[in-house]
Every structure is written in structure tokens, then in C-alpha cells.
């Protein structure tokens with residue numbers, strides 16, 4: 572069962588391509604704003620692509636549809652990635668992305684609940700999981716079949732509130748809840764401060780179904796989400812091994828780009844050039860299989 576192919580080669584390429592478009596938009600937004608958090612936005616691009624373009628039951632024209640699946644971006648500083656995914660999905664125009672971090676924009680530095688597609692205001696780390704648990708509990712009590720997803724950081728696994736929520740979720744058998752840990756090994760200014768080398772065992776000990784994947788492999792991500800849907804007793808955590816700054820060579824594994832934009836035009840062009848080259852390469856492969864890339868209106 573675990574080897575079952577849930578995504579064709581063509582679909583897998585399309586999901587990868589969307590991930591790189593999320594990355595390119597995120598860099599454009601952050602450079603335009605001259606502020607933002609590229610590293611942690613780039614590391615979750617495949618997770619966002621798989622969620623919005625394969626797994627989540629959502630209707631961008633009706634963002635508050637009661638039966639929609641929900642995503643809580645607990646690591647709210649990665650907002651540029653989330654907004655890019657929402658725009659590509661059709662929640663708001665792609666052009667609006669250039670208002671990121673401007674006064675009166677709907678796209679503030681951290682996600683705000685009134686923005687279409689944003690479920691919960693986040694940014695204060697360690698709180699998003701408890702919000703997601705509450706939404707999942709409400710769904711279970713109401714016998715709703717929507718699913719709840721959360722993306723938390725490895726840094727948040729160093730916070731006590733995360734573990735209180737985790738224990739609550741497993742105690743209540745919230746099988747409708749799937750959490751991604753963006754395990755990129757870095758926090759704001761360097762390596763993680765505490766020992767998370769046994770992170771899988773920690774979640775297991777808290778009663779969770781644990782799946783450890785390469786967080787940039789869309790096939791593995793889809794398989795993990797599908798396995799979570801089949802789980803009948805426990806909430807699922809997908810520990811996604813990622814690279815902070817993924818896709819821009821000088822940002823990869825470089826904590827400086829946790830919260831700094833490309834410093835100058837040359838660096839910006841290098842970043843966009845690398846991302847666009849990857850998009851072009853994926854587009855070629857998509858065409859060679861008879862497909863066409865995502866059209867955005």
C-alpha cells in the first residue's frame with residue numbers, strides 16, 4: 572500500500588512547478604517589501620503546493636465555506652509562501668502579492684484572519700497548533716468531515732505549548748488533524764537550541780501517528796497525507812525534512828536569510844534566475860509529457 576502511486580509523473584511535475592512558482596513569488600514579494608522571511612517560506616513550498624493543489628478540499632471563491640478543509644500556518648513568519656499559494660489558487664489576484672507588508676494591505680507580514688484563505692492570525696510561535704487542535708475538536712464534535720492541517724516549525728517543537736496541544740489532540744483521538752513539522756534544522760539565528768534528534772519518538776510518545784518524509788519530495792508528501800486520512804485512532808504528524816532557503820543557492824541552510832531579503836539587485840536577480848531556471852526546466856518536462864502548467868487567472 573505504501574508504495575502505491577498517488578500522483579502520476581505529470582502531476583508530480585506540476586506540483587513541483589507550483590512549489591517553485593510559490594518560491595519565486597515569495598522572493599519577489601520580500602524583495603519588493605525590502606523585508607520578510609525568505610528562509611522558512613522557501614522550505615515549505617512543496618508542502619503548500621501539495622496541500623492546496625492536491626489534497627485540500629477548498630473553494631477559493633468561497634473561503635468561508637463551512638465544509639472546507641483548514642490550514643493553520645503556525646509559523647506565521649512564512650506568510651510570503653502562504654500568500655503566494657493562496658494567490659495561485661485564486662483566493663485573490665496574483666498582482667496583489669506586490670502589496671505584501673505595505674500599509675493597508677491585506678497581506679501583512681504575518682497572516683491575519685480577515686485575509687481570504689487565512690484561518691487564524693499567527694506569528695506568535697507556539698500557538699498555532701492549539702488553534703488547529705481546537706478547530707479539529709469542533710469538527711469532531713459537530714460530526715463534520717473536514718480535515719485540519721497545520722504547519723509548525725522545528726523551533727516550535729522546542730516550546731511547551733506545542734506539547735500540551737499535542738497531548739490534548741491524541742487524548743481526543745483527533746484523526747482529522749494532520750500536522751507538518753517543517754524540520755529545517757535552523758531557527759532565527761542559527762541551529763536549534765535544544766536536542767530534537769529524537770523528534771519522531773517524541774511525537775510517538777505523545778500518542779501520534781508519525782511519518783517521516785523528505786519535505787521537498789511531493790510524492791512522499793502526498794503518500795503521507797493519504798496515510799493520515801486512513802489512520803483511525805491517532806492524529807498524524809508528518810515530520811518533513813527540509814532545507815531552509817531551499818531553491819536559492821546562497822540562501823540554503825543560511826540563517827542570515829531567515830529574516831532578510833536579498834540585499835541588492837544582483838542578489839535578487841540571482842535568486843529569481845535560479846528559481847525561474849527550475850520553473851523552465853519543469854515546464855519543459857511537463858510539456859514533454861503532454862501536459863501544460865497551471866494557468867492562473
Ligand SMILES: Cc1ncc(C[n+]2csc(CCOP(=O)(O)OP(=O)(O)O)c2C)c(N)n1
Nearest residue numbers: 611648694695696724725726727757758759
Ligand atoms: C513566541 C515567539 N517568540 C519569538 C518569535 C520571533 N521569531 C520569529 S521566527 C523565530 C524562529 C524561527 O525558527 P523556526 O521556528 O524553526 O522557524 P523556521 O525555521 O521554519 O523559519 C523566532 C524566534 C516569535 N515569532 N514568536
Ligand SMILES: [Mg+2]
Nearest residue numbers: 725726757758
Ligand atoms: Mg526551523
